[in-house]
Amino acid sequence: MAAAPITAPPLKPYPVIPILEVGAMAGTKSFPANAQIQEALGFPGELVEDWHDKAIDKLGELLGKYRSLKVYLDACVHCGACTDKCHYFLGTGDPKNMPVARQDLLRKVYRRHFTWSGKWFPKLVGAEDLTKEVLDDWYSYFHQCSECRRCSVFCPYGIDTAEITMAAREVMDTIGLGTKYTNEIIGKVHKVGNNLGLPPAALQDTLSSIEEDLKEETGQDIRLPVNEKGAEVLLVTPSADFFAEPHVYSLMGYAKVFHAAGISWTLSTHASEAANFGMFIGNYGQMQKIATRVRESILDLGARRLVVGECGHAWRAAYSFWNTLIGPFDFLDPNYPVPQHICELTYDLIQRGAIAFDKSANDKYVVTFHDSCNVARASRMGNLPGGQFEIPRAIIRAVANKFVEMYPDSIREKTFCCGGGGGILTDDLMDVRVKGALPRMEALQAVVDSDGVNFMAMICAICKAQFTKVVPYYKFNMSMVGGVHQLVGNAIRLGPK
Amino acid sequence: MTTATVFFALLLYAATLLGVAGLVWRIRDYARTPAPLKIPTTPAPTTTGGVVLRMLREVTLFESLFKANLWIWLFGWMFHVSLALVLARHLRYFTEPVWFWVAWIQPFGLYAGLAMVAGLAGLWARRFLVERIRYISTPSDHLMLALLLGIGASGLSMKFLDHTDIIDLKAFALGLIYFDWQPLPAHPLLYLHLLLVALLIGIFPYSKLLHAPGLFFSPGRNQADNPREKRHLADWAAKLEKAKV
Incomplete structure (x- = not known):
């Protein structure tokens, strides 16, 4: 994996909301954990063969365990209040670093598999299957969230992207996709x-x-x-x-x-x-x-x-x-x-x-x-x-x-x-x-x-x-x-x- | 009894059934899903009374949204408050005699109808004009606004352009409640209005309209900040604990 060039945006005298740069940070990925690190925590060493089904099963399990996850995945109305609140969005301009868009990476899969509207009218409600591309996005963007909760202060329903990020990381760990940094430390x-x-x-x-x-x-x-x-x-x-x-x-x-x-x-x-x-x-x-x-x-x-x-x-x-x-x-x-x-x-x-x-x-x-x-x-x-x-x-x-x-x-x-x-x-x-x-x-x-x-x-x-x-x-x-x-x-x- | 009367009576019953049943199912599901950890967005109230106040401010004033973005707050609040007034105004079709406060708010409800449409228009405009919001908008986000605007516009048209027979309409509405069906006035705008309303009621629990009950179940807003004072333990976590000992 080639190291991304590290560039600091220029400092502006007052905060400016950036123009969207689609995909700007898609290729920036945390190093994945190796098998030894993963297995020490009881996670699979590498991406398991039936990762799709395992991921959906795990998501279902978490939905039953965490009210926050279930309510937050349901309640968003795409009002946009959070869109300019994340420091990663402000610093990168990548739209998938807007809190709502980050949540939607998981929400679209939730809609597809766990809601009636997403099963029957996926296009209409923005539901999507969990494809390899979606999983790649998960890995990139759920590791560009610092779980800082700034978005949750401004959300009219208190939706906390940290809860969504945590759930997504938990799902990824379960199918063998952890990060070297965090899991090695644990x-x-x-x-x-x-x-x-x-x-x-x-x-x-x-x-x-x-x-x-x-x-x-x-x-x-x-x-x-x-x-x-x-x-x-x-x-x-x-x-x-x-x-x-x-x-x-x-x-x-x-x-x-x-x-x-x-x-x-x-x-x-x-x-x-x-x-x-x-x-x-x-x-x-x-x-x-x-x-x-x-x-x-x-x-x-x-x-x-x-x-x-x-x-x-x-x-x-x-x-x-x-x-x-x-x-x-x-x-x-x-x-x-x-x-x-x-x-x-x-x-x-x-x-x-x-x-x-x-x-x-x-x-x-x-x-x-x-x-x-x-x-x-x-x-x-x-x-x-x-x-x-x-x-x-x-x-x-x-x-x-x-x-x-x-x-x-x-x-x-x-x-x-x-x-x-x-x-x-x-x-x-x-x-x-x-x-x-x-x-x-x-x-x-x-x-x-x-x-x-x-x-x-x-x-x-x-x-x-x-x-x-x-x-x-x-x-x-x-x-x-x-x-x-x-x-x-x-x-x-x-x-x- | 015209075909239209039967059709709309059955449609409204079905929509209500679908909407209410779905809502009960969702709320039960939310209520039964445990919240294993204390995660209120702080600073948060430390008492239940404080939480009630916080929630009240969120529901009536949209406090968090106000902090976030004045435009969204303005249009969103205008729409919701107006909708509440308009709904209250509509109670005159379902009560006999009409409750005094329902009679009292009639003129306000009328202005609210206009403000509601204006608020919706503002919210919709943002979905086209603001790049970030355009990016996150799905077809259903647009359609939901179209649906609400359609309801508002058809309703206002009946007030300002082409009246329907209000007396007959009220008889129809009361008839629905007491299962004593009365004929529905034959009026295209009314048909449209009722059709859209039925759709809205029907899809409520299967769409993002779940934000309404969702707010009350949001741990970020409904939990008291007292983890040191009071031990919080979900059932599944307690079982985990027992299994270890």
Whole structure:
């Protein structure tokens, strides 16, 4: 497979809806998983012979299991409200990246096989058989969706393309068509405990070297405890925090917060991953199996609180799904939400005056905040709806003097995905990733020009990895990208004052 | 009893039966299909009361659509509100004595008839004029608008151009309800109107008109945002859990 040329569209001073370019991204495909990767998850190693019937059977099964899928496939009226809402459409102009058109790739097969009108009048209602060409389209375009839910905010029926994408990926996995990137990672979690495949000994080494860095930086013994029984808090964080930049600075930030507040905490090698790629492929069993490591770890270590680090979809999985998948958590401290986001924990400490900051430490930065899609549109922080927007911003304001918002249609519930979420943070989709970042890059450019913004804070490991890779295509410096707890770590006052 | 009377009486019964039976079947199907995970589009209300309010705003104001696109919202809202008024106005053909509020809204219902057609025209124009919407439109999207426009136009024509005998029509309508058939006025526009209405009722549960009940079953809109506070477990997921233990 020849690598597609990677091109960044020019930044425009205000958002422009592109002219349609039919088929522009049809040839851009994520590398397929090989037999070994597929079989490790219990999927067929290659496209099965009776793939058509198997796919239809699976779709039927999912229709009986997920009300979202059934209702969303029925309810669309093709009103067009979502057509200009997807960052991949805005960045590529490919009409099949319009949410409704992406859904229609599955909907037309649903209509053909599961509705009366599609059986008898396929042409009339846009029903189509599942041909090899349709399957090819599925593979291309359901891997150009980051399951970010921006379309669902605007749909008059709340139709969420993420649900459709997840179902389509689940069907494809069942007939032997998975992606290398996502499915290989899921296999690593099952085998080793984290997306990076970092074995326990290597993880412990990494953590001790970070402790040394912290000692050098602060002169204090700030610990990164691992597998410590009896610690109050079990922190589950994306494994990228352990050695990717800028992720690691947020990890140091968490450590400083725990240290300054005197909270005993621990990481776990068994559950050394907050990310849950089972969600990306819409597979309930995989998602549950990944999450189960968290339950096993907290029971084993005897922690009383469960805290999750900076990661968008991981927070969705934790906040929205853990109680369902691996709950109930009635054995944990009822005085704290379970699970609790690290931002909720830090914000609570700030509110109580338990930690203090020297805000001038961040004076070199003019900060803006990128809301990560799964935090913004699929979860909450605090007690009130919208806490997921207010709490991170309140933290930034508490630790930095200069904070600027990007334009209103690009933040909060209307935030644009970074372009790398939902299982497409892979080099083979770099062209899609670069183009999908366009709306965010335009919003960023505007505040860079108007206010001199030089730091975009975020609370998602995928956003961080995506942006550090992608912003250079738009002539930004990758050091602009960082975590909220990186800022917290810069400004927090440690030890005796 | 003319052939037309018998034909339309039977047609309307059949269409209603087809429409209602289909709708009951769809709604039962939606209600019985589990929603295994909490997936409200957030920020979402945290209580059931809040969800009712959110849904009320969606149904009456088209809140999400308003955020999305003012043109679609304008035409869509205009059409739906007008349709509701027009339907309410039509209740005078089915009630004796006519309910006071039905009598009261008669003049508004008339304007609504015009606004309904205007809204539909706007929605249809978008299917030709906006490239993105032209791309996603299927023949049935066009035909559905044509059908609704046909109903509106034939109805308005009977009001403004060529009246039918309203007294006889009402007798026919009441006769349908009480299974005491009365002759239908012989009037081509009325025939057309009733034919299209019967078609609309009949295809309701087998077409994209399912968006109406669908909204109420949309997990993105009808779930409360309380997964930490309350454990949510679908039947099949619970069985999965039991099997593991």
